[in-house]
Amino acid sequence: MSLRHQARPVRRGAVAAVTGLGATTALGGDVPSTWTALLSGKCGVQRLGFEMPDGSAQDFLAAPAAVDPRSVLSPAKVSHCDRSAQLALVAAKEALRDAGLPDGRSSYGPGTRVAAVVGVGLGGLASILEQYRRLESGGVGRITPRTIPIMLPNHPAAEVGLMIGAEARVHTPVSACASGAEAIAQALGIIRDGHADVVVAGGTEAALVPLALAGFARLQALSRRHGDPQGASRPFDADRDGFVMGEGAGIVVVESAEHAAARGARVHGYLTGAGITNDSHHVAQPAPGGTGCAAALRATLRDAGLAAEQVQHINAHATSTPLGDLSEAQALRRVFGDALKNIAVSAPKAALGHTLGAAGAIEAVLTVLALRERTAPPVCTLDRLDPAIELNVVGPGAQPLPSGPLAAVSTSMGFGGHNVALAFATDS
Amino acid sequence: MLPAADERRLFEELQELLAATVEDLSTQEVRLDSSLKDDLGVDSLALLELVAAIEDKWQIQVPMEEAEQLGTVRQIITHLGTVTTPAGEAS
Numbered sequence: 001m002s003l004r005h006q007a008r009p010v011r012r013g014a015v016a017a018v019t020g021l022g023a024t025t026a027l028g029g030d031v032p033s034t035w036t037a038l039l040s041g042k043c044g045v046q047r048l049g050f051e052m053p054d055g056s057a058q059d060f061l062a063a064p065a066a067v068d069p070r071s072v073l074s075p076a077k078v079s080h081c082d083r084s085a086q087l088a089l090v091a092a093k094e095a096l097r098d099a100g101l102p103d104g105r106s107s108y109g110p111g112t113r114v115a116a117v118v119g120v121g122l123g124g125l126a127s128i129l130e131q132y133r134r135l136e137s138g139g140v141g142r143i144t145p146r147t148i149p150i151m152l153p154n155h156p157a158a159e160v161g162l163m164i165g166a167e168a169r170v171h172t173p174v175s176a177c178a179s180g181a182e183a184i185a186q187a188l189g190i191i192r193d194g195h196a197d198v199v200v201a202g203g204t205e206a207a208l209v210p211l212a213l214a215g216f217a218r219l220q221a222l223s224r225r226h227g228d229p230q231g232a233s234r235p236f237d238a239d240r241d242g243f244v245m246g247e248g249a250g251i252v253v254v255e256s257a258e259h260a261a262a263r264g265a266r267v268h269g270y271l272t273g274a275g276i277t278n279d280s281h282h283v284a285q286p287a288p289g290g291t292g293c294a295a296a297l298r299a300t301l302r303d304a305g306l307a308a309e310q311v312q313h314i315n316a317h318a319t320s321t322p323l324g325d326l327s328e329a330q331a332l333r334r335v336f337g338d339a340l341k342n343i344a345v346s347a348p349k350a351a352l353g354h355t356l357g358a359a360g361a362i363e364a365v366l367t368v369l370a371l372r373e374r375t376a377p378p379v380c381t382l383d384r385l386d387p388a389i390e391l392n393v394v395g396p397g398a399q400p401l402p403s404g405p406l407a408a409v410s411t412s413m414g415f416g417g418h419n420v421a422l423a424f425a426t427d428s
Numbered sequence: 429m430l431p432a433a434d435e436r437r438l439f440e441e442l443q444e445l446l447a448a449t450v451e452d453l454s455t456q457e458v459r460l461d462s463s464l465k466d467d468l469g470v471d472s473l474a475l476l477e478l479v480a481a482i483e484d485k486w487q488i489q490v491p492m493e494e495a496e497q498l499g500t501v502r503q504i505i506t507h508l509g510t511v512t513t514p515a516g517e518a519s
Contacts, residue, residue, distance in 0.1 A: 075448040079477075141483070145476035 013303060015270040015428050016191040017260035020099025020253025021365045022091035022202075025352050026246050029067025030094050034352075034362075035369050039398050041380040043230045043351045045244050050210045060213040061223060061232050063246030063353025065206070080146055081159055082124035083206035087249035087358075088156035089163060092118075092200055096164065099253040100265055101198070105165035108198070109263070115196035116166035117186045118157035118251075119179030121357030121414070122207035124150050129209060156204045160251075168196035174357075176414030177319075179203050180250060181360025181422055185274035187254050197259045202251035202361035213245060219284065221321060233354070234381040235318035235347035236325050236393045243319040246353025250362030257428050269368045272407070272423045273304025279417030286324060286413060290331025293411060296419035297335040300409060304423035308339040312401050313376050313408035315367040316391075318347035319354045328411065329389040344376035344399045345391045351380050360412035364422055367410045371426050374401040430509040438505045445485065446470075446501075449478050460502045468501075486512055 024030065026044025027037035037044075044063040052058050069086035070078050072093070078086060101107045108114060127150045134142040149155060154172040161170035169190070173182035180203020187201035216222050223242040225232040233244040252271075260267055277299065279292035286293065301308065314332065318325050336343060348366055355362055370376050375398050382395035407425045412418075430438070443455040450469055457468070464470035470478060479495045482488070482504070488511050498504050 074451060076451040076453065079448055080451065141480075141489075144480060145473055 013273070013305060014192050015257055015272045015425070016188050016254040017257045017265070017267045017428070018252050018254055018269050018271055018368050018424070019260050019265040019267055020095035020101070021268060021368060022093065022095030022098060022251040023249065023362050023365045024065050024067060024069070024087050024090045025248040025355070025362055026063035026066055027351055029065070029072070029090070031098070031365060031369070035366070038348060038351055038366065038377045039375065041378055041396060043380050044246065045229045045232055045353055047226060047229045050213065052210050058210070059226060061226060061229050061244045062208050062213070063244055064208055065247050082127040082150045082155055084120055084124055084204045085150070085156040085159040087206055087247065088118050088160055088202070088204035088251065091202060091204070091249040091251040092160045092163060095200065095251040095253050101253070104163055108165070112198060113168040113196045114164055114166050115168040115170065115190050115199045116157055116161035116164060117171040117173065117183040117190070117199060117201040118160050119173040119175070119183040119203040119357050119361070120153055120156055121176050121179055121205050122212055123153045124155055125207045125212060126209045127151060129211060160200060164200050166200070175418040175420070176416050177354065177356050177359055178412040178414035178418035178420040179357035179360065180362065181364065181410065181412035181420040182276065182418070183361060184252060184254070184271065184364050184422055185276055185420055188271050188274050191254060191256050198253060198255045200251060200253055202249060203358040204249035205356040205358040206247045207356065208245060208247050216245060223320065231381050233320045233350050234383070235316065235320045235350050235379055236329070236386055236389050236391065237382055238384045238386040240320045240322060240325060240386070242321055243349065244353040246355040248352065248355045248358050248362055250358055250365045252361070252364055252368070269371050270425050270428045272425045273300045273306070274423070275299025275303055275421045277419045279419065281417055284415050286327035287417070290327040290334065292417060293328055293331035293413060293419045294334040296421045297331060297409065297411065300421035300423050301335070304407070304425070306407055306423060308336045311336065311339065311343055311407050311409055313367070313370050313406065314343050314345045315363045315370070315408065315410035316345050316347045317359070317411045317413050319349055324413070326386070326388055328413070329391055333390055340391055343392060344401060345393050346370065346377045347379045347393065348377060350382070360410070360420060363410050363412070364424070367408050367424050370401065371406045371408050371424055374403070374406065375399070376401055430505070434509065435505055438508050439501070441485070442501055442504060445481050446478065449481055450474050458501060462501050463499060464501070465499070488512065
């Protein structure tokens with residue numbers, strides 16, 4: 001059945017149906033295992049030993065993916081891809097299966113236009129370093145012929161696009177830790193503008209290598225709680241002292257509500273709005289008072305046609321840095337005001353670590369699940385809420401969300417001043 | 429002419445190497461007279477990777493002008509037989 005006629009441009013503010021969810025994280029190799037572990041308060045952070053370039057050993061806190069992508073993908077695919085693309089492919093495969101499109105190209109109706117949008121933060125850093133080592137030690141003949149494709153930031157998006165036959169377009173937003181969320185915002189735009197019928201969108205990151213860990217450490221951005229890995233990432237807690245690097249990928253399948261209905265797809269929820277701003281203030285610090293983030297939140301609510309009082313759940317970016325969490329809380333206060341007392345705020349980086357370019361996408365998956373399951377996941381490390389943070393932060397247990405139509409917002413921020421917010425709802 | 433046992437061993441090692449290099453290819457699909465391009469889907473990029481893998485595994489150099497003459501699995505085995513010892517070490 002051809003559904004192409006339904007890909008016409010749709011009105012500004014139209015929603016997209018979320019029909020597929022995929023994720024691979026420090027808590028599990030798929031969405032169900034991640035969600036179950038998150039609700040039960042498990043934490044994916046570990047203390048890991050790394051070999052430094054001078055041969056010495058050094059420990060860092062990290063939240064590595066729980067399931068090795070090599071156990072899911074063919075050996076050839078693994079050898080052709082940086083780990084960031086491997087994780088993206090694992091999550092994309094799950095999302096497509098979940099959407100009832102397991103065979104990719106062959107399962108779409110004729111004429112269906114498909115797009116892929118997969119963001120990254122650090123991208124193929126691990127492969128770049130590995131190939132450079134080979135070049136240093138053995139010369140040109142020692143590096144893989146795929147060196148260039150795997151070091152390009154669009155590598156994961158290109159691989160996902162190849163897998164799904166994304167002939168409509170393939171994009172790679174690179175906005176540091178907002179990349180995954182920006183990918184989903186772009187997907188909404190693609191559906192609204194009628195450029196594709198189905199968009200496979202998300203983010204990925206696999207950069208747990210000494211250079212990245214040391215770089216964030218030099219920025220004083222990482223938690224120093226090496227004696228307490230499971231308590232190190234503590235968003236909004238009074239004793240937070242920095243984030244923990246994680247790795248993973250999150251992918252959603254979105255399509256116009258009409259297209260989803262026409263093919264009888266199960267709908268998890270709706271992507272109802274998105275807002276993007278930039279602080280233009282500092283390369284690595286948020287604007288004072290969270291003004292840029294607040295602007296993105298306002299744009300998102302406007303785009304989704306939501307009043308603050310209509311939002312029951314917020315997935316906060318909240319990386320566990322002293323300044324970032326406070327700034328985000330201030331932004332939320334500016335936008336939601338007294339409505340915050342009825343909004344359950346979750347911060348999954350407590351359990352997943354900060355997955356940089358994947359974070360916004362993984363958390364979009366979790367936000368859709370929170371609405372669908374009417375349950376806000378807990379912040380597993382929350383002991384003592386920072387008195388300066390006036391939010392209803394969920395923890396130590398999960399918090400039920402009310403009956404009736406639900407709406408949620410997920411925030412993402414990134415170095416370079418990026419602010420992205422996404423709005424989701426149970427109803428179109 | 430390679431002894432049959434050596435030919436068999438090289439064939440099995442090449443089956444593994446090809447399956448690890450070419451997507452959606454199993455070892456069972458790799459036969460002695462398979463054409464790299466037409467039967468196994470070894471495109472120009474995959475050929476570069478295959479050559480790199482062969483060079484790694486047998487610690488030999490395969491100039492591209494020689495590699496481009498290797499059209500079948502059997503031809504690779506014959507080539508390997510001329511540049512490796514029966515024990516599989518580079519001669």
